[in-house]
Amino acid sequence: MNTTINEVNGELVAVFSGRLDTAAAVQTERDVQPLSNCDGKDIVLDCRALEYISSSGLRIFLSVLKAAKAKDRQVFITGMNDDIRNVFAMTGFTNLFQFR
Numbered sequence: 279m280n281t282t283i284n285e286v287n288g289e290l291v292a293v294f295s296g297r298l299d300t301a302a303a304v305q306t307e308r309d310v311q312p313l314s315n316c317d318g319k320d321i322v323l324d325c326r327a328l329e330y331i332s333s334s335g336l337r338i339f340l341s342v343l344k345a346a347k348a349k350d351r352q353v354f355i356t357g358m359n360d361d362i363r364n365v366f367a368m369t370g371f372t373n374l375f376q377f378r
């Protein structure tokens with residue numbers, strides 16, 4: 279699992295690649311920590327290269343959303359494959375996030 283964060287057009291873009299499973303969650307949580315300091319910037323979670331997400335990964339996405347909302351910022355998800363979209367639908371996460 280690899281996570282990179284860049285600022286693009288005034289937004290923080292986190293790019294996820296690989297499998298966001300329980301084993302990768304601890305490091306991924308550390309990697310996304312800078313997103314909690316999103317003052318003045320919306321967040322994009324780029325999932326084009328994300329192959330799998332576990333409940334631990336969903337928890338990380340939810341914590342990013344909560345931190346952003348506390349600072350009155352928005353979180354967008356882009357590039358999900360059908361399998362990950364189905365996980366979001368089954369868990370009700372499609373009602374929590376905005377998608378591009």
